[in-house]
Amino acid sequence: MLLWSHSAFxxxxxxxxxxxxxxxxxxxxxxxxxxxxxxAVVTYLSNHRVGQMAVVPGSCFLELLAPAVExxxxxxxxxxxxxxxxxxxxxxxxxLKRPVVRVSLKPVVSNxxxxxxxxxxVSIESVFGAAEDTGSSLSNGVDERWTRHATMxxxxxxxxxxxxxxxxxxxxxxxx
Numbered sequence: 170m171l172l173w174s175h176s177a178f179x180x181x182x183x184x185x186x187x188x189x190x191x192x193x194x195x196x197x198x199x200x201x202x203x204x205x206x207x208x209a210v211v212t213y214l215s216n217h218r219v220g221q222m223a224v225v226p227g228s229c230f231l232e233l234l235a236p237a238v239e240x241x242x243x244x245x246x247x248x249x250x251x252x253x254x255x256x257x258x259x260x261x262x263x264x265l266k267r268p269v270v271r272v273s274l275k276p277v278v279s280n281x282x283x284x285x286x287x288x289x290x291v292s293i294e295s296v297f298g299a300a301e302d303t304g305s306s307l308s309n310g311v312d313e314r315w316t317r318h319a320t321m322x323x324x325x326x327x328x329x330x331x332x333x334x335x336x337x338x339x340x341x342x343x344x345x
Contacts, residue, residue: 186204187204187206187207187210188204188206188229188232188233188236189236189237189272190202190204190205190270191203197276198275199273199275200274200289201271201272201273202271202272206267206270207267219257223259224257224258224259225257225258225260227254230254230318231249231319233272234321234323237272238323238325241274242287245326247324248323248324249322250322250324251320252321253319254318255319255320256316256318258270258295258316261297266297266298268296269295269297269298270293271293271294271295271296272291273291273292273293273294274289274291274323275289275290275291275292276288276289277289287324287327288322288324288325289324289325290320290322291322291323293318294317295315296314296315296316298314
């Protein structure tokens with residue numbers, strides 16, 4: 170019997186997630202992570218193809234939220250809602266240009282007096298170009314140089330009782 174064990178990717182370094190990058194927060198509570206994906210990340214992701222094009226899988230955009238939520242809230246339950254994939258992120262086959270990827274979480278203000286969830290509007294964007302050409306990592310307004318790939322909402326449980334996960338007996342699934 171082969172036991173599963175977690176092993177870190179060789180391109181992962183502690184303290185800064187290789188796909189998510191550096192974190193910043195502005196005075197309005199907008200959290201932004203910006204990362205210039207290096208050759209190792211682009212090579213790893215280039216194995217996903219649509220036809221002859223190397224594209225970032227949609228699941229990668231969804232997975233970017235896990236380390237973002239963990240950085241802000243620790244090991245908290247969260248839910249993604251209203252996920253919209255707008256444009257594919259096509260990777261340069263010859264790695265002449267590497268993308269800078271930006272993940273923005275903008276707080277959603279609730280009119281409810283009792284808020285049990287932290288809610289954010291999420292935007293995932295990229296730009297190709299020199300680091301000095303990408304501008305500020307905080308997105309204040311629209312910048313035409315950035316291409317938006319996905320939008321969604323994320324709701325983070327503020328207490329462990331907010332989200333109750335049901336336990337499924339996987340051994341009994343095949344029985345009818």
